[in-house]
Each structure stands twice: as C-alpha cells, then as structure tokens.
Amino acid sequence: MEAEMKNGIHVNEDKLTKTRVVKSPVLRRILTFLMVFGPGLIVMEADNDAGAVSTYTQAGAQYGTKLLWILLILLPVTYFCQEMVVRLGIATGEGHAAMIYKRFGKWWGRFSLFDLELVNFLTLITEFAAISLALSKMGISPYLSVPVSAIGLIFLVVSGGYLRWERVTVVLCLLDAVWLVLAFMSHAGIVQVAHDTVIPGMPRGGLTTNLFFMIIAIVGTTVAPWQLFFQQSCIADKKLRFKDLPFERFDTLIGAVFTVIVAGSMMLVGNVLFQKGISYEDPAQMAGILGPILGSFAKNAVLLLMCNAAVLGTMAISLSSSWAYGEVMGWEHTLRKKFKEAPQFYCFFVGAILFAAAIVLIPNAPLQLIIVGVQVLAGLMLPSAIVFLQLLLNDKELLGEKFSNKPWNNAINWVIITILFILSAILAVQVMLPGLFS
C-alpha cells in the first residue's frame, strides 16, 4: 500500500477508486469488499444467458415447481468449482488457459483452447439469435437489433477500460432482479415453492427420458466450462491480491446465490404456463402468452430480460475467448489497456462478436446444427476442464499448502466431477445418437 504524504498530511489523490482512508477496521473491510466485488457476480449471472432463460422457463412450463430442488443442489456445486478458480487466479495472477498450457503441455493447452473457442463462438451465435428473436417480438427488425447490440457491446468493452466495463456489467447483472418481480407476480404458492425447493421430488409420471434430459440440461446450463476461464482471467486482469481472497470468495458466493435465485424465478415464470396447461415453445412465445395473463409489463419484461441475458452472455463468453487466446498467444490481453496498446486482444474480441452477429443475419443459417454443436462440445468440455482444474489445485509444487486443495475440497470435487462426467457424457451421446434413448 502506498500513502502519499505532503508536509505530514495525507493527500488522497483519487477519491473515487484508487485510495481511500477510513477510520474503522469494519469500514475498511466493507470498502475493500466493494472494490473487489465484481468478477464473482458477473461470472455467475452471465451464466444465466439466453440458453439458460430457455432451459429454466421450459423446466417450469413442463414440470411446474418440481425441479426447483435441483437448483439448490447446484448452488454449492457451482460455488465450489468457481472457488477453485478464484484461488488459482489470485495465487498465480494468470488465466486458466495459460495455466493448462504451462502445466500440462501443448497438446492439452491447444485442445482446451480450441474446444473453448469453438464452443464459445457457437454459443455467441445462439446469443445473437436470442436477441434477434426477443426484439422481433417487440417489432424491431433483426437487421437493426443484432448490429446495434453488437456495436454496443464492442463500444462498452473497447472504449471504457476495466472499471467502466465492470460497473456497467454489474448493473446489467443486477437488472436480472426483475425476474424476482415477475416470479412474485406469477402467484406461485409460497408453501409449494418452499417445499419443492428443499425436498427433492419427481414430477407426476416419474423419471421419463425427457425429464432426465431436462435435469441434465439444467445441470449443464448452471455449470459451464467458459466460466472457469472467464473468472480466472478476470481476476488476473483486475490484479486481485492475496489478501483479496476471502472477499472474492464472498463475491462468488453472492453471485452463486443470486444466480440460483434468478434461475428459480425463471422457473416460476414458466410455471404460469404449467398451471394454465399451455404448451411451451420458447421464451418469446411464453412472453406472448404471459401478456394477457400477467399484463403487458410481464410480456415486455420477459423479452427485455431475455435480451439482457443474451447481452451478458455474449460479453462474458467473448471476453473469456479473447482472454484465453491472448494468454496462450502471449499477446497483451487486458481491459486495462487501450485499443492501440492491446490491438490483437481487442481485434479478436471485435472479430468474434461481428462474425457471430453476421451469421445470425444470414437467411436460413443452420441454427439447429449450431445448437447441437454447443450442447455436444459443452458436454465434452466440462468434465475435462474440471479435471484439469482439480489437478491444478492439487499442484503443491506451484501453489504450496496455502492455496492448494485440502482433502475435504478434493472429496467434494471428485464427487462433483464424477457426476458431471456421467451426465455430460450421456447428454453428448444423446445429442449425437438420439435413437439410443428412445
């Protein structure tokens, strides 16, 4: 820490962000937390992207409140996965792609990077498709909505620097709290909701193939490979210090809790269709149905929230791609630098956004094929990414005892890895060979 002193009097050079002086240790902790706060919330809430809106609302529309308990189980799963990334990022100050490359060699480094870049790019296309769909329902042409969204995202990332990007993104994340208002408006019975959240149960009809794959989809939506890469790179970019570890853990926990609450709210909104016996097609169709039932506010809010989810997802996913590629290529890869100081990093980001947006605007683009690709690659990548994470966190040669996993960490993580491995393999095989499970 640096104190600037002039004639024995402390001079606070930047009162907004750089240095503050407080009188009590409690205030110091609160202020430090507020300065550290950001990457944990962003990585968690950005995971509630357009695909997640679709999955959670569909789960609510098809099974009511019966699958809420899965979200409660996924809360510690997603927290434990990201907490490992937090430790690794703070301890090394490097991104996840760079760590895999350096500690596991070129083959795994290139494979992880290629897989990440491919699945992220395909996901970007689906996010822009969601923006196009949502705003089309509001009467805005895709030829206007998609380019404007793309340019807005590029402007936010390229022109602002780390702090402005983080603040705007945190606000976008907090906008998702409107899902809670919609859930309240849906008038789901609070006793039923509490019961189905805490006590695991099965919908009427038992464990069918469709239900099984819906459960896998919820798991796959809540824990995504790009999150590991994103948060570690973000922590490295923000230059979080060793002493920030407990604060960043808390940030991640807040993000996990908020995200799961928002996801549950999405299920409750979908539950309105379940209660009315209306079949579900997609979130935009659901919004149209909600209009006459809950009012035009609900309809417009769902469409705009879907758009917000896609924007958040696009930003986080494209940044995780750019950070990872920059780390492996040895480019300057930080939002702290201006465009001309990190041109390759920003060009990669801009290129990914523009290319994905352009594909969505192609008439008859093979979106179904792209969605299948996303599911398969994410399913393939998740367990292997977490295996590497687990190995890296047991790397005592690098991390020492302080930052490496404790035996209880390992026990929990291997259970998570085993379950995710089985679920993702089943999902990948089901998507590739759909006849196998019918």
Add this chain to the structure above:
Amino acid sequence: MKMMNGTMHAGIGDDYKKEFYVVHPLFDKPEKKLNPDDLGKMKMTRSVKFSLVTLRFYLIGMIILAFYRVLEMSGAFH
C-alpha cells in the same frame, strides 16, 4: 506518523488516531505471484498420466462421433 500494513497511526500528544488505507486492486503495487514459468510441466503420478491418456482417447472418440452426427444432420449421408 508511521504507517504499517495499511494502518496509519498519528500521534498528537497522548491522543491516538488510527486510519486505515484501502487501495483498489487495480491501483495497488503489483504483488509477486506464484510463477509456473520456471516449473515446466506438472509432475504426475502414473495413475494420473494413465487417466489423462484415457481422457484424451475418450475426447477424440467423442469428437469423431460429433463430426459424424453433424455430417448426418447436414444430409451428407443421404
């Protein structure tokens, strides 16, 4: 006045004033992090190596299946 570990004590007679500095991570002095550059590839036990080789074959197999499925969906086999 003296400052230790982000805490500044200002002595004015017998009065004792304590102030705490909070510095944003982006504007703090850089820390020396744990550096993997000099360590090379991770040392692994035989079982870990075996598991990674198995994982490699599993992933290659699944990717081949994925390409087959993509080709099938695009109508290449019709």
